[in-house]
Amino acid sequence: MKALVFERNLPRFAASRVASVFGSGRGAGIGPLQFLDALPPEVPGDDWFHLRPLLSGICGSDLATLDGRSSRYFEDIVSFPFIPGHEVVGVLDDGGVDHAGTALPPGARAVVEPVLGCAPRHIQPPCPQCGAGHYGLCEYLAFGDLSPGLQTGFCADTGGGWSAAGLVAHTSQLHSVPEQFTDEDAVIVEPTACAVHAALSGGIEPDDTVAVVGAGTLGLATIAALHHLVRPTTACTVVAGAKHPHQRRVAESLGADTVVPPDQLARAVRRQAGSLVLAGRLTGGADVVFDCVGSSESLTQSLAMVRPRGRVVVVGMPAKVSVDLAPLWHRELTLIGAYAYGTESGASPTGERRTFEMAIDLVAEADLGSLVSAAYPLDRYEEAIVHAGAAGRRGAVKVVFDLRHRKGPKR
Amino acid sequence: MLEVDRSTPPTLYWHGERFRLERLPEGSRVIYAPEPIDPLEDPSAAIRRALQSPLGDKDPLPALLRAGMKLTIAFDDISLPLPPMERPDIRQLVIEQVLDMAAEAGVDDVELIVALALHRRMTEPELRHALGDRIYDAFAPNGLLTQHDAEDPDALVHLGQTDHGEDVEINKRAAESDLLVYVNINLVAMDGGHKSVATGLASYKSLRHHHNPQTMRQSRSFMDQHHSELHTSNWRMGRLIADSGVNVFQIETNLNNDAFPPAFSFLQKREWEWSVKDRLAYLGVSKALDRTPAKYARQIFHSVKAPHRMTAVQAGEVEAVHAVTTDNVWRQQGVTVDGQTDILSMGLPYISPYNVNSILNPILVACLGLGYFFNMYRGKPLVREGGVVIMSHPTPWEFNPVHHPSYIDFFEQVLSETTDPIEVAKGFEESFATDPWYIHLYRTGHAYHGVHPFYMWYWCAHALQHLGGVIIVGGDPAAVHRLGFRVASTMADALEMAQDIVGPSPTLTHVHTPPILMSDVQ
Numbered sequence: 001m002k003a004l005v006f007e008r009n010l011p012r013f014a015a016s017r018v019a020s021v022f023g024s025g026r027g028a029g030i031g032p033l034q035f036l037d038a039l040p041p042e043v044p045g046d047d048w049f050h051l052r053p054l055l056s057g058i059c060g061s062d063l064a065t066l067d068g069r070s071s072r073y074f075e076d077i078v079s080f081p082f083i084p085g086h087e088v089v090g091v092l093d094d095g096g097v098d099h100a101g102t103a104l105p106p107g108a109r110a111v112v113e114p115v116l117g118c119a120p121r122h123i124q125p126p127c128p129q130c131g132a133g134h135y136g137l138c139e140y141l142a143f144g145d146l147s148p149g150l151q152t153g154f155c156a157d158t159g160g161g162w163s164a165a166g167l168v169a170h171t172s173q174l175h176s177v178p179e180q181f182t183d184e185d186a187v188i189v190e191p192t193a194c195a196v197h198a199a200l201s202g203g204i205e206p207d208d209t210v211a212v213v214g215a216g217t218l219g220l221a222t223i224a225a226l227h228h229l230v231r232p233t234t235a236c237t238v239v240a241g242a243k244h245p246h247q248r249r250v251a252e253s254l255g256a257d258t259v260v261p262p263d264q265l266a267r268a269v270r271r272q273a274g275s276l277v278l279a280g281r282l283t284g285g286a287d288v289v290f291d292c293v294g295s296s297e298s299l300t301q302s303l304a305m306v307r308p309r310g311r312v313v314v315v316g317m318p319a320k321v322s323v324d325l326a327p328l329w330h331r332e333l334t335l336i337g338a339y340a341y342g343t344e345s346g347a348s349p350t351g352e353r354r355t356f357e358m359a360i361d362l363v364a365e366a367d368l369g370s371l372v373s374a375a376y377p378l379d380r381y382e383e384a385i386v387h388a389g390a391a392g393r394r395g396a397v398k399v400v401f402d403l404r405h406r407k408g409p410k411r
Numbered sequence: 412m413l414e415v416d417r418s419t420p421p422t423l424y425w426h427g428e429r430f431r432l433e434r435l436p437e438g439s440r441v442i443y444a445p446e447p448i449d450p451l452e453d454p455s456a457a458i459r460r461a462l463q464s465p466l467g468d469k470d471p472l473p474a475l476l477r478a479g480m481k482l483t484i485a486f487d488d489i490s491l492p493l494p495p496m497e498r499p500d501i502r503q504l505v506i507e508q509v510l511d512m513a514a515e516a517g518v519d520d521v522e523l524i525v526a527l528a529l530h531r532r533m534t535e536p537e538l539r540h541a542l543g544d545r546i547y548d549a550f551a552p553n554g555l556l557t558q559h560d561a562e563d564p565d566a567l568v569h570l571g572q573t574d575h576g577e578d579v580e581i582n583k584r585a586a587e588s589d590l591l592v593y594v595n596i597n598l599v600a601m602d603g604g605h606k607s608v609a610t611g612l613a614s615y616k617s618l619r620h621h622h623n624p625q626t627m628r629q630s631r632s633f634m635d636q637h638h639s640e641l642h643t644s645n646w647r648m649g650r651l652i653a654d655s656g657v658n659v660f661q662i663e664t665n666l667n668n669d670a671f672p673p674a675f676s677f678l679q680k681r682e683w684e685w686s687v688k689d690r691l692a693y694l695g696v697s698k699a700l701d702r703t704p705a706k707y708a709r710q711i712f713h714s715v716k717a718p719h720r721m722t723a724v725q726a727g728e729v730e731a732v733h734a735v736t737t738d739n740v741w742r743q744q745g746v747t748v749d750g751q752t753d754i755l756s757m758g759l760p761y762i763s764p765y766n767v768n769s770i771l772n773p774i775l776v777a778c779l780g781l782g783y784f785f786n787m788y789r790g791k792p793l794v795r796e797g798g799v800v801i802m803s804h805p806t807p808w809e810f811n812p813v814h815h816p817s818y819i820d821f822f823e824q825v826l827s828e829t830t831d832p833i834e835v836a837k838g839f840e841e842s843f844a845t846d847p848w849y850i851h852l853y854r855t856g857h858a859y860h861g862v863h864p865f866y867m868w869y870w871c872a873h874a875l876q877h878l879g880g881v882i883i884v885g886g887d888p889a890a891v892h893r894l895g896f897r898v899a900s901t902m903a904d905a906l907e908m909a910q911d912i913v914g915p916s917p918t919l920t921h922v923h924t925p926p927i928l929m930s931d932v933q
Contacts, residue, residue: 264823271820276848 085161227255605649
């Protein structure tokens with residue numbers, strides 16, 4: 001069976017990086033990613049299960065890795081060769097047990113919470129972060145029974161979603177898929193969980209002005225999370241920047257109060273916040289800015305439109321960026337990272353709730369499965385990756401691999 | 412007025428900083444501005460005469476001046492005249508004589524105020540042009556030449572409310588002076604009268620009572636004082652100002668239609684009257700402009716100074732003065748037109764009252780066409796109800812951020828939500844009017860007030876309600892669509908599109924302006 005395998009190969013890595021100058025994903029055919037025969041990975045223990053992918057998304061972090069743009073920070077928490085694909089809905093052909101201990105029958109669908117923390121690594125006692133339910137922040141990502149890997153899709157032992165041979169998932173990673181969910185609904189749960197975690201990390205207070213920079217999958221899901229999870233208890237105004245017309249339409253439908261092109265975002269925030277302007281920067285600005293891009297430009301833009309003592313939540317994966325941090329110092333800003341998911345405190349009357357479970361509810365409530373715009377069979381991976389790299393420009397949001405043996409793109 | 416037939420040469424259309432020649436369908440009407448009337452032979456003597464022989468219940472100006480009094484001279488701002496006139500500007504000629512009389516009477520406490528309402532502050536070169544160097548140098552360095560600040564609570568005084576509940580709040584120095592001399596340039600019939608003080612020296616609190624879509628829809632047109640709710644409101648306010656004890660000595664001046672210098676002489680003539688020299692001038696100018704980037708073409712046009720000449724000056728009591736002024740405006744600009752048309756076309760030039768030395772942004776394009784040119788009528792609109800206006804202008808998505816900062820946000824944020832003037836006013840006006848950033852830029856920079864783009868849109872309210880459609884020939888599609896209008900690449904396409912609205916075989920009338928004309932539609 002075929003799989004897309006990412007190998008450590010410096011010449012191919014360099015070729016991919018050069019090709020990406022002409023557009024994200026352009027180097028898919030000449031880079032470290034190879035379309036190879038693969039066997040199903042071995043299960044690392046009794047509490048692991050085989051999963052046959054149905055749909056697997058192409059994420060911004062995947063594109064950054066393929067383009068050679070991701071940070072070297074990750075080098076020691078990935079292991080080669082790995083099969084990408086951490087946004088996965090699949091079938092448990094032999095059944096399994098989910099994170100809550102519920103038995104899932106053979107043929108049941110499940111989504112994977114891909115973080116490879118202490119539980120999948122059989123580390124006891126768990127690190128303080130995993131012990132507190134913050135699995136995304138696991139301190140032992142390179143230790144235990146598994147090769148290094150921050151997530152499924154970046155670990156040599158687990159396989160990944162971009163494989164017809166399937167992958168393996170630890171019981172703590174499995175979430176059963178509601179029956180009424182389409183596969184598209186299910187595959188969007190993972191990025192939605194990132195957005196849920198980000199929205200709840202912002203510390204939004206009543207009547208805050210909130211800006212969202214970027215309207216890809218993460219940006220749009222963040223808007224949905226703000227609308228459905230924050231606003232019911234904390235009224236706030238959401239101003240979003242979206243480059244493309246379809247992104248603007250979706251952002252509005254998901255609950256943004258004002259949606260403008262990116263170059264108009266600072267002016268829209270200024271109007272909303274009633275700020276003055278000094279040397280191109282707002283003197284006041286948004287209370288919270290969600291940077292759902294993670295580039296030098298987006299971070300600079302975010303820092304220029306947040307109020308003194310405001311918060312910038314970095315949701316999109318950054319790499320090495322060049323940003324003037326003088327405003328962060330001078331205006332006593334808080335820069336908050338929002339990576340992945342785990343357990344959200346205060347998210348339910350009983351206290352805590354898994355981010356993934358909240359994401360599953362949000363996908364249903366906001367119909368986020370509709371963000372899946374195009375699906376490709378694995379053997380057309382070059383087209384799929386180029387499409388994902390140009391998703392906004394081509395009227396798409398989320399591009400996925402379809403491993404359900406269909407032919408041709410969905411649309 | 413000309414009826415187009417087979418022998419009629421193509422008609423000149425202004426197209427921003429360019430020109431177009433369009434061959435109009437046979438039977439179309441072209442309305443031209445009347446010839447410039449003869450100017451005053453000796454403007455200085457006429458001014459002196461007007462000051463010494465005032466109209467209405469007013470003493471001659473010298474009799475009103477005495478030592479120890481507080482005298483304020485307010486004058487129209489950069490929005491008048493269009494294009495700005497060659498030196499010496501009328502304001503300079505009039506104010507010099509007022510100052511001479513004040514000096515003779517021993518008046519020491521004299522201040523000059525630019526009556527800019529919510530317009531942008533004038534720059535030093537613009538003030539020197541309007542007043543002359545002598546006046547500028549005598550007053551500006553001593554802080555005695557100021558620009559009205561509608562956002563300075565310490566410089567405003569609330570005189571009361573009219574019997575319609577309208578707040579009258581005007582410039583404190585002007586209101587508390589023993590004599591307020593207002594120096595006006597009356598380019599169109601809307602200008603002058605009580606509007607000079609009640610609008611030019613007012614605050615937002617006062618202006619909002621008549622600068623709103625309801626008033627503008629009931630001003631048919633706002634160029635016809637007796638059928639203009641805008642003027643009715645200003646007149647109520649003006650009378651309250653007079654009743655409050657503010658002693659206004661109004662000086663109004665009329666200009667002729669001589670709007671362009673000799674290099675552009677073809678603009679002052681009908682096409683069939685063009686001489687060989689005019690044709691060559693047209694060809695030379697238009698070809699040169701076609702090869703000139705818009706930015707530089709704009710600079711060239713804004714450097715043009717009009718050879719306007721003064722045709723009349725009258726002074727005294729506001730209403731008596733303005734009645735004569737208005738008659739003079741009609742004498743110069745009035746054209747009798749027989750009946751309405753299905754389609755009204757117009758070529759929009761590079762300039763409007765609100766973009767002198769600046770960019771005619773899309774909102775000002777709309778305002779120039781639908782606010783000004785559409786409303787240049789008495790009786791009934793030139794175009795029938797449900798008819799179509801076709802405007803020719805490139806309408807670039809371009810703004811001057813120094814002069815028009817709130818216009819950018821209005822265009823981006825407000826018009827993307829709604830183009831209905833009532834909804835615009837209800838949903839957005841107050842937040843723009845009270846936005847501290849716009850207020851700061853208005854008070855300290857050269858920005859129009861935050862609410863000003865709203866007023867420009869309200870200026871279009873009557874036309875938007877009256878018309879079945881608006882088409883802009885040669886406009887930037889994105890900008891035109893944002894305005895809620897349709898775009899056509901050629902006049903022929905526009906006429907076809909218009910027929911979808913007004914039906915087949917429509918009548919077409921083209922207003923050949925500027926120079927300015929006013930239609931008296933029978």
